[in-house]
Amino acid sequence: MNNPYEVLGIKEGVSEDEIKKAYRDMVKKYHPDQYQDNPLSKLAEEKLKEINEAYDYLMKNPSPKRQTAYNGNSGGNSGNNAKGWSGQADGEFFNQVKSHINSGNVKLAEDMLEGSNNRTAPWYYLKGLIFMRRGWYDEAYNHIQTAVNMDPSNYEYRNALGRMSNSNNAYRTNSFNRGYNKGGPDLCTMCQCLYCSDCCCECGGGDLISCC
Amino acid sequence: MFGYIVPEKPEMKIKEYELFRAYYCGVCKSIAKRHGQFERFLLNYDSAFLAVLLSAAAGEIVNVQRMRCIAHPVEKRHMISGSGIVDYASDFNVLLAYYSLEDKRRDDGGFVPISAMLVLRKVFRKLKRKYADKCSIIEMRLNELVQLEKAKCASMDMAAEPFAKLMEEVTAYGPLCKSENVDKALRWIGYNLGKWIYILDAFDDLEKDIKDKNYNPLIYQYKYSNTDIIEFKNEIRDKVEFNLTYSLNEISRAFELLDVKANKEILENIIYMGMLRKTEKILGTGSCNKVE
Numbered sequence: 368m369n370n371p372y373e374v375l376g377i378k379e380g381v382s383e384d385e386i387k388k389a390y391r392d393m394v395k396k397y398h399p400d401q402y403q404d405n406p407l408s409k410l411a412e413e414k415l416k417e418i419n420e421a422y423d424y425l426m427k428n429p430s431p432k433r434q435t436a437y438n439g440n441s442g443g444n445s446g447n448n449a450k451g452w453s454g455q456a457d458g459e460f461f462n463q464v465k466s467h468i469n470s471g472n473v474k475l476a477e478d479m480l481e482g483s484n485n486r487t488a489p490w491y492y493l494k495g496l497i498f499m500r501r502g503w504y505d506e507a508y509n510h511i512q513t514a515v516n517m518d519p520s521n522y523e524y525r526n527a528l529g530r531m532s533n534s535n536n537a538y539r540t541n542s543f544n545r546g547y548n549k550g551g552p553d554l555c556t557m558c559q560c561l562y563c564s565d566c567c568c569e570c571g572g573g574d575l576i577s578c579c
Numbered sequence: 580m581f582g583y584i585v586p587e588k589p590e591m592k593i594k595e596y597e598l599f600r601a602y603y604c605g606v607c608k609s610i611a612k613r614h615g616q617f618e619r620f621l622l623n624y625d626s627a628f629l630a631v632l633l634s635a636a637a638g639e640i641v642n643v644q645r646m647r648c649i650a651h652p653v654e655k656r657h658m659i660s661g662s663g664i665v666d667y668a669s670d671f672n673v674l675l676a677y678y679s680l681e682d683k684r685r686d687d688g689g690f691v692p693i694s695a696m697l698v699l700r701k702v703f704r705k706l707k708r709k710y711a712d713k714c715s716i717i718e719m720r721l722n723e724l725v726q727l728e729k730a731k732c733a734s735m736d737m738a739a740e741p742f743a744k745l746m747e748e749v750t751a752y753g754p755l756c757k758s759e760n761v762d763k764a765l766r767w768i769g770y771n772l773g774k775w776i777y778i779l780d781a782f783d784d785l786e787k788d789i790k791d792k793n794y795n796p797l798i799y800q801y802k803y804s805n806t807d808i809i810e811f812k813n814e815i816r817d818k819v820e821f822n823l824t825y826s827l828n829e830i831s832r833a834f835e836l837l838d839v840k841a842n843k844e845i846l847e848n849i850i851y852m853g854m855l856r857k858t859e860k861i862l863g864t865g866s867c868n869k870v871e
Contacts, residue, residue: 503736538828
């Protein structure tokens with residue numbers, strides 16, 4: 368096992384609250400929902416496991432006082448409800464395709480879909496998922512959108528579409544938290560300020576920037 | 580096509596900026612020392628990013644030295660020397676520049692690319708022997724790209740595929756990819772980098788390509804028909820932005836899975852801010868609502 372403090376990205380000997388906070392942040396970051404439909408989902412799972420182990424360890428072996436054991440591993444309920452189409456005649460077929468996608472056998476899933484002439488909503492949805500794994504986001508979005516249009520009541524399709532839009536927000540939030548466009552003047556405002564203060568200087572007889 | 584991957588300087592700490600520049604200068608020096616002075620002019624920021632990324636993923640202990648160089652004869656500068664990864668990044672800087680010259684020659688012809696290629700010929704042959712496997716994949720991908728252009732491919736995903744795969748190959752630095760997890764994460768970063776660069780470049784060149792009647796996937800995907808170019812850009816902006824941000828997000832997710840020990844702040848700065856800034860600048864969104 369790696370150094371649990373390093374895994375959670377904290378200094379040794381920090382308070383329990385800080386460990387908990389770091390743990391919560393890490394779980395949020397590597398949560399299976401963040402990596403759903405992503406070719407790296409297995410890696411994220413491993414990482415999360417490592418984080419859970421590190422947290423468990425730190426909670427069970429606190430530096431001064433003992434702490435009640437931490438129970439249950441978080442990040443659970445992202446199970447794939449593969450029922451979706453059970454009522455339909457070819458539900459079995461689509462379920463098979465889906466399980467191939469989930470187990471990472473995208474090529475086989477794609478061949479199966481291509482061999483089927485049944486261009487219904489689940490077909491477009493699954494094709495969209497395949498595109499997503501491959502990195503063809505535009506096609507993925509369009510296909511899932513088609514699935515939603517064909518079957519607007521299906522929660523799973525709408526959910527996938529929503530996830531795609533949300534993932535961009537997650538990235539932007541992250542940028543913002545690091546200081547991107549946060550408060551402070553951007554370059555345009557800075558120029559403006561400089562120009563204005565120069566004008567004031569000129570009124571007062573001085574000059575900061577000689578050309579304007 | 581190169582030079583889009585830049586840091587967001589105002590948000591950098593000075594020590595991070597210095598270290599980033601040490602990588603940049605290190606790549607430049609490595610090119611000069613091993614290939615020649617002329618090849619130096621091909622230097623771009625993307626290779627510095629590649630060097631920082633791979634060096635971080637490898638947990639390499641770098642040797643920073645203060646040295647003089649021709650470009651800045653007066654003051655000594657920090658640069659990284661004796662790093663296999665910096666050498667790798669500089670080799671691919673030259674290789675990709677050569678391939679891009681070849682592409683230019685094919686598209687526009689002209690005297691400049693041909694003469695530059697002649698000068699580079701010897702170095703190119705040497706590097707091609709050194710990286711025979713990677714080069715044959717790169718050439719195959721470039722060939723696919725030409726075919727798609729000829730066929731006037733109307734899907735940006737399909738058109739971006741060869742370049743994305745090409746960048747995937749460049750990012751997958753052999754010695755690091757012995758670990759399956761690192762290989763996967765690096766390749767996914769490379770793939771999405773290539774995709775982001777290709778689509779961003781397509782949007783950036785839209786006006787020029789319409790004027791010169793060159794191929795551009797966005798023209799065909801969104802069926803441009805002699806309307807006002809600005810209006811066309813306004814129509815497709817949201818869609819393009821969605822795809823670009825999605826690629827950036829995937830890069831960030833893969834990056835978070837790499838066990839990065841050093842250079843973390845620099846890489847985060849580039850991935851979360853520098854590249855987003857570049858995207859917004861070229862799209863004409865964000866704080867300065869003007870198209871660059």
